[in-house]
Amino acid sequence: MNATEYLAQWAASYKDDIVNNIMPFWMKHGLDRKHGGVYTCLNRDGSLMDTTKSVWFQGRFGFIAAYAYNNIEKNPEWLAASKSCIDFIEAHCFDTDGHMFFEVTEEGTPLRKRRYVFSEGFAAIALAEYALATGERKYAERALEIFKRTQYFLETPGMLEPKYLPTMEARGHSITMILINTASRIRLAIDDPVLTEQIDRSISALRRYFIHPEFKALLETVGPEGEFIDTCNGRVINPGHCIETAWFIMEEAKYRNWDKELLQLALQILDWSWE
Template identity: 65%
Template sequence: MTATNQYIKDWAERYRKDLIEDIMPFWLTNGLDKVNGGVYTCLNRDGSLIDTTKSVWFQGRFAFVCAFAYNTIEKNPEWLKASKLTIDFIEKHCFDTDGRMYFEVTNTGQPIRKRRYIFSETFAAIAMSEYAIASGDTGYAKKALALFKNMLRLINTPGLLTPKYEKTVDMQGHSLVMILINTASRIREAIKDPSLDSQINESIDSICRNFIHPQFKALLETVGPNGEFIDSALGRTINPGHCIETAWFILEEAKFRNWDAEMVKTATTILDWSWEWGWDKEKGGISNFKDCKNLPPQDYSHDMKFWWPQTETIIATLYAYQATKNPKYLEMHKQISDYTYSHFPDKEYGEWFGYLHYDGTVSQSAKGNLFKGPFHIPRMMIKSYQICHEIITSNITSPQLY
């Protein structure tokens, strides 16, 4: 076995071991609500409960992760049961009478807050589609598709979703465009429908046409209605982690299309640019925000190191190596992995810290809140294990690096 394949094999084993022995047990023991259903995510460092408020985002995210782990890592009945328990909670408590989903509910499912975003819907949909694959119950795939089509109706019908800004402000954001790529591709694994492929094509076209700005070598978070550059703090914002996540979403689609060359080029360009913007050459890690004109970013957390940009970068660099066989992406994977695994895992209580200062010291030690929970870390481990396994089994080799 070459040194490169040994490197990939070692990481594959690490991802699987950490998922099975650390991440999943932490959340199944401390987060899963076996009384009311669903999952708690507001957990202290030791797993104790800080707040019983339930993030609806994370009901779908956790249900998805449990089913995805079941489908990819091992047929653990505890994971399948947890996925179903959480989906049952979603269906019983997380939808309003208008078909929209809440953003927060109480431990028993009473509504607390509803937001204009449809991200709760996207994660519920991928949970249902992944559970359909795991359980063999095609009814959940049909529910996922129906939810997806309702999302498109909400997005494309003026007046149904509350705008973020006043009517005089005309612009579009990267978040919704990119999440629909992954949502559609995950649902497509369980059920086929023309609307899924159509949305993937539309989203990737929009990213290329509107959000990629070569003059800055950047993918911007906010642009005008036709992709115009907006010279404001908001319009100049680069979110490297988000861009890198988009890169691997596009690489995944390229792979689905037998490694479509143009998509691979688009994705690796986004990855290369975003790495250059995000990688902290002094302290390591991917930073939160940059200004495309190198002006001071407006967000106060701009130089912090959050958990999720690191995990997305681990996936993206492995995917880029699989797609191109270019050893530079394994070197990038080594850099991000060395930083991430030396700073984020909590060796005393398990799981990972989520928020680091720019210098890599822990900002706060809670394991979860309404935005951090069992999603980015376990998804990274599952997806990265899958990619590593594919690389090894396809006998890809490259010059010896280590």
């Protein structure tokens, strides 16, 4: 089988899976038609194990439903599901300080709040994708607003609790990586210089701090200047996270007319991670 046939076969398989398995399952069992949003603790048979709702997942499913609408088929139920998640997020998932919660009850009562800003990232891409689906610019503007607030949280000392006490300063790969994807998804709906600037900063940080050729790996946690930390956490290599990073950089290379330098960086990370 040549490469074209191979890719066509898997593309058809993935499309069949999302149209006939994944989306029907979540639309039937996950979507909360009473309170809005989506349940996140389901058994394989669709039965509900726990009514607690992950805020991350509200944004993720809101994005996926709108993305499927935009790229697979114009299914109005998918678009309505995306809107349900977005409305639930806006009604229940922001604290008074503008920082989002991590978990809420099925009705939207806050249960847990953490130091991370991934809830913000996933909410923003849901809003941006919904804006692309509907042409309603207000959703894109809201996505950009949340993104800029996320940058403020990350860049303003004291806004977020540090991962470690000052006895061990460290940098984390995950937020550096996800900001590339978040910015690029929003940029498709509304362009603003801060988006490409953030992508450039994140890619620069990956090169400077996280990519370690001596290990043929991209590390998850490093010192302030990219130093290798010889602990369990410092030795962690997460191939899945790294392949995500390669994917996001490759998307950016494509956006920049297949920038050869970015493409090579992405392929190097992919090759190391696959190995």
